[in-house]
Structures are given as structure tokens and as C-alpha cells.
Amino acid sequence: MSTEKDPEINDTEITPKEVYLNRREFMAASASAAAAAAFPALSGAESHSSAIPLKIEKRADYAGKEELTTYKSAVGYNNFYEFSTNKEDIAALSKDLRTRPWSVSIEGLIKKPRRYDIDDLIKLFPLEERIYRMRCVEGWSMVIPWVGFPLDGLIRLCEPESKAKFVEFTTLHDQSQMPGQRRDVLQWPYVEGLRLDEAVHPLTILSVGMYGERLPNQNGAPLRLVVPWKYGFKYIKSIVKIRFTEQMPVTSWMKAGPLEYGFYANVNPEVDHPRWSQAKERRIGEFIRRKTLMFNGYAEQVAPLYAGMDLRKNF
Ligand SMILES: Nc1nc2c(c(=O)[nH]1)N[C@H]1C(S)=C(S)[C@@H](COP(=O)(O)O)O[C@H]1N2
Numbered sequence: 001m002s003t004e005k006d007p008e009i010n011d012t013e014i015t016p017k018e019v020y021l022n023r024r025e026f027m028a029a030s031a032s033a034a035a036a037a038a039f040p041a042l043s044g045a046e047s048h049s050s051a052i053p054l055k056i057e058k059r060a061d062y063a064g065k066e067e068l069t070t071y072k073s074a075v076g077y078n079n080f081y082e083f084s085t086n087k088e089d090i091a092a093l094s095k096d097l098r099t100r101p102w103s104v105s106i107e108g109l110i111k112k113p114r115r116y117d118i119d120d121l122i123k124l125f126p127l128e129e130r131i132y133r134m135r136c137v138e139g140w141s142m143v144i145p146w147v148g149f150p151l152d153g154l155i156r157l158c159e160p161e162s163k164a165k166f167v168e169f170t171t172l173h174d175q176s177q178m179p180g181q182r183r184d185v186l187q188w189p190y191v192e193g194l195r196l197d198e199a200v201h202p203l204t205i206l207s208v209g210m211y212g213e214r215l216p217n218q219n220g221a222p223l224r225l226v227v228p229w230k231y232g233f234k235y236i237k238s239i240v241k242i243r244f245t246e247q248m249p250v251t252s253w254m255k256a257g258p259l260e261y262g263f264y265a266n267v268n269p270e271v272d273h274p275r276w277s278q279a280k281e282r283r284i285g286e287f288i289r290r291k292t293l294m295f296n297g298y299a300e301q302v303a304p305l306y307a308g309m310d311l312r313k314n315f
């Protein structure tokens, strides 16, 4: 099933792996490729062997010259409470999540409600690569090369009614596949939301891949939200429903800790979490903590969305 190669993908269009691997990993990967050539039986033992490459049509380097987080860290250090609260266990616990067939229901205050098969949905839009910083509210960060499409394109197809002011996203709810949902760490299913103007902002994407390949299950396959100026908990994974509303959605984290997690969740080094400072962060792979940037470094693009708002109250 998901271990097979997508027949539609032309090998020449696949992003070379060396673009994503740091030099040491690349040398190691080349060495194992050479070994595989010499011993053909070993060819399945290359790095990320089960991943399905994606055809990327547009590239844009939004993170400037910052070094990418290693693939190994991005797929091995995760938050996905539906599986576990232990970051290193998510990859193994999520490996059998069935992400095909998968449908996404789009509903609420729109003229064109519809249920999309994930592969039909993906074909509607050219896939773009976006290299973004990702800052978790816990105080660590990564730089990830996402593959996806702007949420704005999908929202246009839906034709929101003038009453629609917010977009609510919901993750799959299935205890048989998601063992973490048997425990009440959060109220299930996981729900997140954006204001409509945030949702149509050009930086906001729905991601279907990373590092040139389909999203691994632990990273939110087959479809997740990416909003780079907000804390990572807004990047809701494995989405099954997108609903347009007039009222502000109540998100899972707002229910779990209303004084700690607000609706906006904009990265802001000046507004501390009640239990820790948000002034600095640990970039995964680095030793010395670096300063957290206002709106995670995207202030120029997104600050106008919050003009006149008190960001201490609207945290
Ligand atoms: N459905 C769901 N989405 C989720 C989470 C979760 O527990 N469940 N965790 C969030 C948090 S706190 C972070 S930091 C990011 C982590 O994304 P990553 O594992 O791809 O790095 O996913 C977010 N999306």
C-alpha cells in the first residue's frame, strides 16, 4: 500500500536527497548507496526507504539561509498525543495508521460543502516547497522543508459565506488506531482553529509532505496544517474535517488549559507561558539557546493581521 512508489511520479522530478541531508548524513547515505550497488540485495536499506517522493512544482526559501533540521530529528522527535506523550515513541506507535483511503469533509458556512478523497484534493493544487521555522510552545524549534499548498486556494473553492469568520480543523478520532485517545490527556478529537484572515494568509499551508516526500504518519499524514508564525500546537495533524464558523472555535488546548493556551498562539518572546519564559528556544541540533523572534520571524508578513490588538490578552 503506502510502501509502493506512486506510478505518476517521474524520477527526474524528484528532489535530490542531498539537498535535505546535511553533509555527514549525505556521506553516510552515499556510502550505503555504493554498498547497495555492490550488493544489490541491500538496496532496500537506504535512508527513508518507505517514503513516497512528491512532485514539487514551486520552490520558495522562506527560512533564508538557516540550516534544515535533520530528517532524523524531524521524524523521530514528535508531538502527537493521539499516540503518546513521549516524543520518541510516536514514530513506532503511528506506523500502522491507515492514511489511504482518507477523506476530508469541508463544511459549515460555505456555498460548496464537499467531502474530498485525499488524493483528489492533492491533485487540485500544485505542490510547493516552503522552508519554515517551527517553534513549539515548549521552547524548542526546527526548520522544516514542508511540501503542500496554500490553504487559501482551497478556501476559494469552498466560497465562504459572508458570516464565516473562523475555520475549525479536526483530527481523526479512532481509538482503535490511536492508542493515546484511550487516555484523557486531551479532549478528543484534537481541534484547532484560525481566524479566516489568518487561514487565507499566503504563509498558511496545508502540508502533505516534507523533505520532498509524503508526510510520515508521525508528522500528521496525510494532511496537516502549517502556520509558521504560531506555536506548533496549531499545526493540527491528520485532518478529517474543516468547518467554517461564525464563532471562534474552542480548541483542544484552550479546553485543557485556558490560562496557558490561547486561541491565537502567536509566537511571542514577550508573552511568557505562565510556567516558563518564551524569550529563548533550543533549535534541535544546537546547543546554545537562541532568541525567539516576534511572530517566529514572520512579523513583516503577519503583524498587520493583529494591528491594534493587545497581544497579552489575545495570547
Ligand atoms: N492532532 C494533533 N496534532 C498536533 C499535535 C497533537 O498532539 N495532535 N501536537 C502539536 C504540537 S504541540 C506540535 S509542536 C506539532 C509537532 O509536529 P511534529 O511532530 O511534526 O514536529 O504538532 C502539533 N499537531
Ligand SMILES: [Mo]
Pocket (backbone or CB within 6 Å): 079, 135, 136, 137, 138, 231, 232, 233
Ligand atoms: Mo508543541
